Amino acid sequence: MTRRYGQLLFTPAARRHQQEHGSHRGYAAMTRGPAGADRLTADEAGFAATRTSFYLASTSSSGWPYVQHRGGPPGFLRATGDRTLAFADYRGNRQYITVGNLDGDDRVALLLMDYPSRTRLKILGRARTAGAKDLPDGEVPMPPDGYRAKVERLVLVEVEAFDWNCPQHIEPRYTAAELEETLAPMRERMAALERENARLRAGSPDPAGAG
Known part of the structure; x- marks a missing residue:
């Protein structure tokens, strides 16, 4: 937190609640100094x-x-x-x-x-x-x-x-573009595996006709 942020938003009422709940010491130093x-x-x-x-x-x-x-x-x-x-x-x-x-x-x-x-x-x-x-x-x-x-x-x-x-209580969410970027490598890998499986099947005898 910047000093100026605390200077603008830590009103007397906010400081009173900080005092009551024990958080005032941690925030006190964040408001000291010249306003700028x-x-x-x-x-x-x-x-x-x-x-x-x-x-x-x-x-x-x-x-x-x-x-x-x-x-x-x-x-x-x-x-x-x-x-x-x-x-x-x-x-x-x-x-x-x-x-x-x-x-x-x-x-x-x-x-x-x-x-x-x-x-x-x-x-x-x-x-x-x-x-x-x-x-x-x-x-x-x-x-x-x-x-x-x-x-x-x-x-x-x-x-x-x-x-x-702080990140507390922020639930991760993704746009369609962000999901596509994340899934693209997996989709490419799946496509490569499917091509490899097709190649192997094409080069192998049919188990039903063996013997």
């Missing part, structure tokens, strides 16, 4: 670039939190620096709840999951909508050729803090 935004490293940037979806939380003017699932091909979410994430926001049901929430409160939380490796990355930041002109050439997360979804806007997230969370 976290910097993304190659680990966070690489993890983000390979995601095909993530969860995005914002808060409405009514005070209700709202969580939205965002998805796209690998690369639709990417780091454009050590403080910024950008993602292509594809056209959906056009309710515009998240976009409306950002008009009043730009604070967001992102949850990035890798179910096969039981890994999750939590990110806190401030988001704003943007156009392609707001990013340098080559850094705009546009869809690959043939991808049918329409990019309605770009969203830039200025990262405040992040935390790599």
